[in-house]
Structure formats: structure tokens, C-alpha cells
Amino acid sequence: MPVSNNSILDFEFKTGSSVWLADFPSLEGTKNTMANTTKIMHLLYWNSSSPLSNAAKQFISKLKSFESLEPNWDTYGALTPSAHAISRAVELVRKADRNLLPVYFVAPGPNGEVVVEFRRGHKEAAVYFRDDNSTELVLNEGNDFVLEGTLEHNYEDLLTFINE
Amino acid sequence: MPEQVLDIDDLLRRVIYVHPNYVRPDQTVTSFAFTPRKINGIAEEGLSVDISRFTTYEASIKDRARYRLIRYRRVKSEILVLTAYTILWMATMPTR
Numbered sequence: 001m002p003v004s005n006n007s008i009l010d011f012e013f014k015t016g017s018s019v020w021l022a023d024f025p026s027l028e029g030t031k032n033t034m035a036n037t038t039k040i041m042h043l044l045y046w047n048s049s050s051p052l053s054n055a056a057k058q059f060i061s062k063l064k065s066f067e068s069l070e071p072n073w074d075t076y077g078a079l080t081p082s083a084h085a086i087s088r089a090v091e092l093v094r095k096a097d098r099n100l101l102p103v104y105f106v107a108p109g110p111n112g113e114v115v116v117e118f119r120r121g122h123k124e125a126a127v128y129f130r131d132d133n134s135t136e137l138v139l140n141e142g143n144d145f146v147l148e149g150t151l152e153h154n155y156e157d158l159l160t161f162i163n164e
Numbered sequence: 165m166p167e168q169v170l171d172i173d174d175l176l177r178r179v180i181y182v183h184p185n186y187v188r189p190d191q192t193v194t195s196f197a198f199t200p201r202k203i204n205g206i207a208e209e210g211l212s213v214d215i216s217r218f219t220t221y222e223a224s225i226k227d228r229a230r231y232r233l234i235r236y237r238r239v240k241s242e243i244l245v246l247t248a249y250t251i252l253w254m255a256t257m258p259t260r
Contacts, residue, residue, distance in 0.1 A: 062184075065183065065184075066184060069183070069184070073180070074178070074180050075178055075226060075231075076178075076201065076211075076212050077201050078201070104188070104189070105188045105189070105194070106184075107184050107185070107186060107194050107196055108184055108196070109196040109199055110196060110199050110200075110201050111199070111201060111202045115194065115196065117188075
């Protein structure tokens with residue numbers, strides 16, 4: 001099914017929430033017709049049931065392999081990556097795949113953290129998952145710094161930055 | 165015992181290359197390779213390195229199947245200024 005990139009939101013149901021046309025910018029300003037309702041349902045179906053790309057599967061497999069790293073795996077005293085950080089990184093890769101964000105690289109850090117990097121042309125983004133459950137999102141274009149924030153607050157900025 | 169780092173010294177640091185790989189597909193190295201460890205939540209001041217005049221590439225890399233060696237050049241000893249690094253690929257690297 002052809003779905004334009006701009007139409008794909010990472011829509012997640014919350015208890016008690018409803019689906020509104022405003023949740024889908026591409027349909028904003030249109031009437032709430034049966035056709036549009038069908039489109040929304042189609043998009044939701046696409047989001048929730050689309051199989052993962054092979055690339056995403058490979059990155060997830062690589063992330064999960066970090067669980068087996070022993071302490072001092074880098075010979076400089078690195079900690080075993082945090083299970084929570086890995087789990088959140090896997091979650092991001094799944095979400096990113098649905099949103100057509102191109103994962104480029106994943107790696108564990110020396111202090112239990114994990115990074116997921118995205119790249120499109122000169123645009124680069126890195127999301128760090130720390131072992132204290134915090135996140136850090138950094139956007140760069142070439143050598144120019146664009147934004148520093150958190151995944152929780154700036155995911156839409158990541159989407160816009162990489163996919164526009 | 166800590167050694168004095170001279171301006172002419174090259175510094176060597178291992179970078180993991182297999183499970184996980186710190187070298188990206190474009191051959192750049194992730195900043196994790198230069199991230200200090202934290203002890204009780206406090207980052208160490210500096211990174212562990214070998215001084216090339218006291219070792220060999222062979223000894224410094226420990227396991228050439230699993231690591232690559234980064235060589236830092238143009239190091240000033242008072243304030244450590246790293247202006248360039250080279251990844252020494254073991255396949256083409258002379259044994260010293």
C-alpha cells in the first residue's frame with residue numbers, strides 16, 4: 001500500500017484516547033467522511049501490523065547480542081550494557097522502522113549505555129539510552145549542531161529532521 | 165608508575181571491532197571509543213592509553229582478531245590535545 005512518508009505518524013493508543021483527524025496531518029482540513037475514516041484505519045493497520053524490515057531485524061539482533069557482553073568487554077573496564085537500555089533501543093528501532101527512519105549504527109558504551117544512530121545524507125541523529133533510564137537525542141547536519149534534547153520530548157523533531 | 169607523555173609521543177588505544185564494532189560502515193569511530201569510564205557515577209579523568217615507545221603494536225592490540233588500534237599523534241603533554249588519529253589496520257601494519 002503506498003503511504004507517503006509524511007502520513008506516517010507513530011501513533012500509539014492511550015487508554016481512553018480517541019482517534020481524531022488532527023492526529024493525521026495529511027488529512028487535516030478534510031471532512032470526517034467514511035473515506036477518511038477508512039484511510040485512518042488503514043494507516044493504523046499499516047502502523048501496527050507492518051512487518052519489520054530486514055535492516056531493522058538485523059539491528060535488533062545486534063542490540064540483543066549486547067546482552068551477552070561480559071564486564072570489561074573492551075579491555076578498559078566497560079560495563080555490561082544495561083538490559084533496560086537495550087530494551088528501549090530495540091523499541092526505538094521498531095518504532096523508527098515504522099516511521100521509515102534509517103538506522104545506521106548501534107553500539108554499547110563503556111558505562112552501560114546504548115546508542116542508536118540514524119543517517120540520511122548529511123543529516124545525522126544519535127539517541128543515547130543511559131543506564132539511569134535517561135535518554136539524549138543529538139541532531140547534526142554535517143558539522144553543524146542542530147538540536148540536543150531527549151527522545152521523550154524531541155522524537156517528532158527527529159522524525160522531521162531526518163525524513164524531510 | 166605513570167609515565168611522562170612527551171610531545172613527540174604517539175598514544176595507542178584499542179578499539180573493539182568485533183561484537184560490538186566501534187567502527188562505523190564509513191570507517192569513522194564512535195565517540196564511545198573515547199568515552200571515559202564512570203566509577204560510582206563519576207567519569208574518570210582521561211583515557212587509558214599505551215605510549216608507543218614503551219610497547220609494540222602487537223602487544224598493545226592484545227587480540228588482533230577482535231580489536232583495532234588507534235594511534236593518536238601530535239599530543240601535547242600539559243593539556244592533552246588530540247588533533248588527529250589513525251586507525252591502524254593490522255593487515256597492513258608492520259610489526260615493530
